[in-house]
Amino acid sequence: MVRSMQTILSGWGNFPKQTGHVYRPEKYKELQEILRLRNQSNFISRGAGRSYGDNALNEENGVILHTRLNRFLSFDKQTHVLECEAGVTFGEIIECFLPHGYLPPVTPGTKYVTIGGAISNDVHGKNHHKDGSFSNHILDFKLLVASGEFLTCSREENQELFWATVGGIGLTGIILSARIKLMRVESAFIEVDYKKASNLDETIVLLSETAGEYQYSVAWIDCLSRDRSMGRSVLMLGNHVMQNELDGKVEPFSSKRKRNVNIPFHFPSFGLNPYSMKGFNSLYYHRFKDGFREVADYDSFFYPLDRLLNWNRLYGKAGFIQYQVVFPMETASKGLAVLLQKLTQAGVASFLAVLKTLGEKSGGLLSFPREGYTLALDIPLKGGTETLGFIRNLDQVVFTHGGVLYLAKDSIISPDLFAHMYPDLPKFREIKDKIDPCCLFSSSMARRLKIVGNLE
Template structure:
C-alpha cells in the first residue's frame, strides 16, 4: 500500500521481518521502516498503517526495548548526519542516527571524546538518550544525559518540539531514559570533552573476594575518572566475587611511552568476526568456570598505558560476538543496588544463587554509580551495578530471573530497561516509582498511544 503525504511517497506496509535485540531474545516479527528524510518520517508517524511504532537504532538494546511485535519499527540509521561543531564550546549537533563510533572516529583525532560512553560504540545518539546509557565514569560524571544540552523530538502529531533543561523540561526528563515512548529523537546537541591522547593510563588491581573488591572501590574510586571490575560470578566460598578492578584516566601526552609517536592516533588492530552461532554446548558451567580462572590469573597489579578502544570497548573488535551464545540467545541482567540499602548483601545473594544454580556468565561487570538524575525512567542510582550475560539454556532461566528481581527489590534496587527482556509490570512499578509521572507526560504528547513497543506493553506502560 502506498500513500502520498505532502508529496512524499511513503511505503505504509513494508515487508514483515523478524527482528531481535543484541541478546537475540526474543525474536519478533515487525514492520520495518527506514526513512531518509524528515518528510518521510512525519508521514510514517501520521499515516503508516500500523497500530504503533518505536524507534530502532543499531540494535544494541538487549531485549525487546526496541521491538514492536506485529507493528511498526522505525529504523533511524539513515538519519545520521553531523550538523554543526562549535569548537569554542566543544559541542556537537548531529542527527540521532549518528553512532558513538562515528563521533569517536571523527573527533578523537581532533582531541575530543564523548563525555560518557557505554561498553560499545555501536549505539546511536538517539538510543543513548532514550536509554540514558552510562559508562565506567558514572560515579564521577553521571550518565549520558549529563552531556546532552538539548534535542529535537518529533511527537505523535508530527510536530517537532525542542527539549532541554530550560525548555519543555518535563518532556526532556521523560524522554531521557524513556525507551522511545515519547516520540522520535531527530537531532541532539551534546557536550564533548577535551583529551590529549587516545590512550588511558589504566591501573589494574586484583581483589580476593567481594569484600576485598568493595574495600578497593571505596578507597580508590574517587581517585579515578573511570572505574569498573570484571567479577568471577562462579567463584565460591572465600573467593566469592573475586574480581579484577580496572580504573583509569585519559592519559596526558607527556605520559605516553616514547614508542607512541601520535598521541591522538589509534593502533591498528585485526578485526575478528563470529561467523555462526556457537553450539549450545560450548558455553556451559565448566567451560565458563575454566575461562574465568584463566582470565583472573592472567592479570597482575600494575599501571600501564592502553589504547582507549581496548579499555572502553574490548568486544567491539569482535563482530557479531553475541553469536557466542548460540541460537537461543542470552539475556543480560543488569541491576543496581542503592548505597543506603547494604548493596553488598544484595550482590552476595545474587552471586550465591548464580553459583548454586550453575547459571554461568563470563561477562560479569561490577561498577559503582553516582547520584540519580531527574530522568523519570532513568536507571542508575547511587550504589553498585552488576551486569550478567546469561545464556538461555532452558525455560528454568526465567523463574530464576524472577527470583533475582525479588532480591533486587528487597534491597531497594532496579533492573536496567535497556537490557531487560522479562520484567513484569508489577515489579517494574515498584522499581520505577515515577512511572505515573512519566505516563502523564506521555499522554500529553501521545494521547492515542502511537509510540509503543513490546516492552511497553509487557510493562503496562501502553495497551
C-alpha cells in the first residue's frame, strides 16, 4: 500500500503555500492503487515543482509526485524518437543524449522541468517563432484516466483527449510516458549575436526583422527605464554551431560543466528594491556592445539561472509572482507600453524581464503560446495585499488589449478573466466531464478558476 505524507508545498514562486497529502509511487500499479482506494477526494500530478503558482497544488487533497517515475524506455536512432516516463527532466535527457548529438527540440528557461509538466503546460522556448511549442514534437503519450484505463493519445488516436491534455494542467489524468522526437545537433554550442535597442518600439522592430534569421530569439528588457528609454533592451539571437564552424581544438560536445552556486536562505525583503534593481539593469544594459558576437555553450544560453540553485529565495519568504502575458501582434506595442508604464510608475522591481516572439498556437485547448509577443517578469510579493491589487490591475490591462496570461505562472487571476482569455474552456470542460465525470483529478488552480465546474 502506498502511503501519503502531509506536506506543505508551493510552486517555484513560493506563493501560495498549501498543505497536500503527497504520494510518491514507483510503479504504475501503485498509481492505480492510489486512484482505486481514493483515500483523498481528488488528485493532481506534480513533477519537479517548477510551475510558479498553484496548478500543481491541491490543498488538503492528493498530490502525486513523479520523481520516481523517471525511466528512459526506448530510443530509436533512425527516427530520433525517445520514449520516456513523465518524471524524466530535460536535464536528464540532455545529460544522456547531448554527447551523442541530440537535444530536446523545445526547452523552457530551466532544464529542471519534467516531460509530464512540459506537456501539461505546453511549454515553449526561445524558438517558438520557428519550431512552435513542446506539443509540436510529441508523437503520443500514455494517460492513466479516472476509470483506471491506460490510453494512448496522439493526433490520430484519442485526438480530443490529446489536445485537452496538452496544456490541460493535469486535469484529464496522469501522464505516464511520452514519445518525443529529439533534435539532431552537431555541437553543444550556440553562436549568439547581441543587439541593443534603445526603447520598446525599437525592440519590437528588431525582434520582427531578425525572426527569419535566427532559430533562437529573446530580449532582456529594462523594465525600470523611463520616458524615451522605456523598454530599452539587449537582444540575444542565436543559431546552432556546426562542427566545421568550431575551432579545430574544441571538441563539439565538450561543454564544460560550470560550478553551481546555491542560495542557502531566503534573502531579506529589502534586498531587491527599485534602487538596487535600477543599478543592476543599468550595468546589464551597458555590459554588451551592440553587434557583439560570441559562441556560448548550450547551458549558458538556455539555462543561465539554473547555475543559481534555489534562486527563487532571492525574493524573500513572501515569494513572488512570475507574470507572463502574450499580446497579439496588432495590440502588442500598446499593451506592452501600458504594462511597462505601470511598472515604472509603481517602482516595481523585476530581477528578470524577457520579451520573446511567439508563432502559431498549437491545438491545445488551454495552451498559452499563440502568435504575438510575450513578456515575462518577476514581481516580488513583499507588499502583500497591495502588491496583489497592483497585479490584478495589470490583469485588466492584459484583458483590455486582448492578451492572455500563462497558467504555469498564474496564482491570482479571476475566473471571469480566465474564461474570457481561454475561449476553448467550454470544450475542455466537455471533454473533462466525459473522461472524468466524478472529478477525480483536480487542483487548487482548477477550483480557483472554476475549471472543474461548480466546485467552489
